[in-house]
Amino acid sequence: xxxxxxxxxxxxxxxxxxxxxxxxxxxxxxxxxxxxxxxxxxxxxxxxxxxxxxxxxxxxxxxxxxxxxxxxxxxxxxxxxxxxxxxxxxxxxxxxxxxxxxxxxxxxxxxxxxxxxxxxxxxxxxxxxxxxxxxxxxxxxxxxxxxxxxxxxxxxxxxxxxxxxxxxxxxxxxxxxxxxxxxxxxxxxxxxxxxxxxxxxxxxxxxxxxxxxxxxxxxxxxxxxxxxxxxxxxxxxxxxxxxxxxxxxxxxxxxxxxxxxxxxxxxxxxxxxxxxxxxxxxxxxxxxxxxxxxxxxxxxxxxxxxxxxxxxxxxxxxxxxxxxxxxxxxxxxxxxxxxxxxxxxxxxxxxxxxxxxxxxxxxxxxxxxxxxxxxxxxxxxxxxxxxxxxxxxxx
Amino acid sequence: xxxxxxxxxxxxxxxxxxxxxxxxxxxxxxxxxxxxxxxxxxxxxxxxxxxxxxxxxxxxxxxxxxxxxxxxxxxxxxxxxxxxxxxxxxxxxxxxxxxxxxxxxxxxxxxxxxxxxxxxxxxxxxxxxxxxxxxxxxxxxxxxxxxxxxxxxxxxxxxxxxxxxxxxxxxxxxxxxxxxxxxxxxxxxxxxxxxxxxxxxxxxxxxxxxxxxxxxxxxxxxxxxxxxxxxxxxxxxxxxxxxxxxxxxxxxxxxxxxxxxx
Numbered sequence: 001x002x003x004x005x006x007x008x009x010x011x012x013x014x015x016x017x018x019x020x021x022x023x024x025x026x027x028x029x030x031x032x033x034x035x036x037x038x039x040x041x042x043x044x045x046x047x048x049x050x051x052x053x054x055x056x057x058x059x060x061x062x063x064x065x066x067x068x069x070x071x072x073x074x075x076x077x078x079x080x081x082x083x084x085x086x087x088x089x090x091x092x093x094x095x096x097x098x099x100x101x102x103x104x105x106x107x108x109x110x111x112x113x114x115x116x117x118x119x120x121x122x123x124x125x126x127x128x129x130x131x132x133x134x135x136x137x138x139x140x141x142x143x144x145x146x147x148x149x150x151x152x153x154x155x156x157x158x159x160x161x162x163x164x165x166x167x168x169x170x171x172x173x174x175x176x177x178x179x180x181x182x183x184x185x186x187x188x189x190x191x192x193x194x195x196x197x198x199x200x201x202x203x204x205x206x207x208x209x210x211x212x213x214x215x216x217x218x219x220x221x222x223x224x225x226x227x228x229x230x231x232x233x234x235x236x237x238x239x240x241x242x243x244x245x246x247x248x249x250x251x252x253x254x255x256x257x258x259x260x261x262x263x264x265x266x267x268x269x270x271x272x273x274x275x276x277x278x279x280x281x282x283x284x285x286x287x288x289x290x291x292x293x294x295x296x297x298x299x300x301x302x303x304x305x306x307x308x309x310x311x312x313x314x315x316x317x318x319x320x321x322x323x324x325x326x327x328x329x330x331x332x333x334x335x336x337x338x339x340x341x342x343x344x345x346x347x348x349x350x351x352x353x354x355x356x357x358x359x360x361x362x363x364x365x366x367x368x369x370x371x372x373x374x375x376x377x378x379x380x381x382x383x384x385x386x387x388x389x390x391x392x393x394x395x
Numbered sequence: 396x397x398x399x400x401x402x403x404x405x406x407x408x409x410x411x412x413x414x415x416x417x418x419x420x421x422x423x424x425x426x427x428x429x430x431x432x433x434x435x436x437x438x439x440x441x442x443x444x445x446x447x448x449x450x451x452x453x454x455x456x457x458x459x460x461x462x463x464x465x466x467x468x469x470x471x472x473x474x475x476x477x478x479x480x481x482x483x484x485x486x487x488x489x490x491x492x493x494x495x496x497x498x499x500x501x502x503x504x505x506x507x508x509x510x511x512x513x514x515x516x517x518x519x520x521x522x523x524x525x526x527x528x529x530x531x532x533x534x535x536x537x538x539x540x541x542x543x544x545x546x547x548x549x550x551x552x553x554x555x556x557x558x559x560x561x562x563x564x565x566x567x568x569x570x571x572x573x574x575x576x577x578x579x580x581x582x583x584x585x586x587x588x589x590x591x592x593x594x595x596x597x598x599x600x601x602x603x604x605x606x607x608x609x610x611x612x613x614x615x616x617x618x619x620x621x622x623x624x625x626x627x628x629x630x631x632x633x634x635x636x637x638x639x640x641x642x643x644x645x646x647x648x649x650x651x652x653x654x655x656x657x
Contacts, residue, residue: 002409004427021467021587029581059584071584081584 056126091214103130169217199224433512486612499603
């Protein structure tokens with residue numbers, strides 16, 4: 001049975017015909033192509049690379065770009081794509097987030113014409129896969145402390161340093177790498193490093209218990225030489241990578257709704273068919289109903305939040321702290337829903353016959369990646385008080 | 396080559412059908428509507444032919460405004476134009492009436508091939524292909540699983556009992572698509588955005604030369620008088636298997652005395 005959606009308040013009316021058409025297309029794709037294989041992929045720790053050309057044929061990569069033969073969707077339609085993909089799996093959504101918001105977006109926004117002409121069409125068609133290197137082993141929430149440097153030497157940049165927790169790292173054809181220009185005190189710049197460049201390697205993180213259908217790697221640069229033309233000319237400073245993350249986090253706020261929809265839908269179905277005590281479904285138990293009521297209420301609030309965010313983004317009025325609020329809230333909602341769904345399913349909540357445990361494990365990553373829950377809390381704290389708490393002034 | 400594809404916008408095959416309060420219609424609340432899967436085969440083959448040989452693809456349906464969503468989906472997959480003959484304000488029309496509506500609209504177009512699914516999954520009447528062909532005075536081939544184009548003609552493969560039949564047919568012709576003809580594509584996001592800019596021509600039956608009043612409601616030759624759901628399935632009876640020999644004996648007794656299948 002195809003996924004019927006979760007829409008308690010009739011929010012469908014607030015989407016345009018083409019927004020609904022986009023959502024329904026991706027919904028059908030997830031039902032037909034992702035759900036039948038995803039439990040096995042996650043269990044085996046395999047990224048379903050065979051889906052890349054299919055996703056490209058649907059134009060899922062760079063879908064908000066209106067040039068290079070790409071569809072030029074608005075941000076609400078983009079959000080709905082993320083929602084449906086993550087209803088399938090957070091790992092698949094992560095792949096599309098990275099390709100679109102963290103690779104195509106910076107190249108399209110900050111790249112030279114030549115860089116755009118070289119990479120945007122190939123990335124859009126899925127012929128090339130991209131990754132985004134900002135986080136380092138010792139610098140997560142504080143990317144400004146990064147140690148990776150790029151020094152000019154003749155007609156090359158020479159990169160040294162390491163990035164970690166990089167989605168798509170080992171399968172990427174091109175990495176957007178953020179490094180300090182010239183030395184530790186230099187400005188942060190974006191560099192394009194292609195696979196096969198001597199001095200560039202990408203070992204995979206082993207033993208991952210979450211996002212198992214997605215590739216996560218380190219990027220290691222040892223005297224890695226790239227042409228001078230491989231720097232993104234249009235941006236300097238941390239606002240470069242942070243602007244990309246705002247794009248991606250916006251999508252994550254929608255994606256988390258998808259995860260919550262999946263676990264809620266599964267729990268509701270299960271509760272209505274599972275019978276205990278006098279042959280009555282457990283959905284008749286007050287404690288189960290309390291959980292379902294919590295889930296549907298929080299999902300509905302999350303939907304409204306992301307929809308408002310999308311309309312604001314399309315109107316050019318979105319602020320990073322708005323995105324922090326939605327990412328923080330909606331991923332928390334997804335995490336709570338996964339947990340409650342798993343409780344409702346009892347032992348069935350831990351097996352791969354149901355999607356719940358996979359979502360529950362996935363959302364743990366999403367909870368702390370792209371800005372941890374706590375850091376987004378502090379971003380909101382700063383937004384309302386005007387006082388940054390996470391980078392206090394020196395005594 | 397120009398193609399016309401007739402589509403039916405029908406309840407999703409997974410919809411749990413409920414009967415309306417009048418006892419002879421479907422309760423349409425909560426029904427998810429889809430382009431009939433057999434029509435999707437027809438559309439895919441028409442788009443493939445257009446891609447290979449040029450021409451246009453026009454989709455046509457008879458139905459209410461909700462069918463525009465189905466037409467838009469066809470436009471997003473690659474159809475160029477869409478026509479809906481509006482059913483608003485017209486009482487029930489049977490297959491013969493719908494065939495006349497479709498044929499009326501098709502007559503206003505330039506075409507080489509008219510496509511339909513061999514049946515609509517809603518009512519499974521399986522009569523639309525020959526009826527439309529008759530109204531257009533064209534040859535038809537139905538239940539087609541493979542096509543090859545020739546100059547001014549088509550070679551079509553049909554699955555028949557225990558064999559394959561290969562027929563040749565001059566164009567223009569009406570072709571009924573059967574499962575196996577192709578694997579319908581997904582629309583693309585680009586297609587959805589492009590479809591936004593395309594117009595759906597909504598026409599009244601009179602505009603395609605059909606007198607709806609003469610064929611609808613009480614005038615319709617075939618009318619639904621009653622709908623019944625199949626009887627609800629009996630609860631499953633589980634035979635405890637603690638003692639296999641006893642269980643087998645009990646199972647046999649149930650099959651013989653209760654189910655009466657032995």
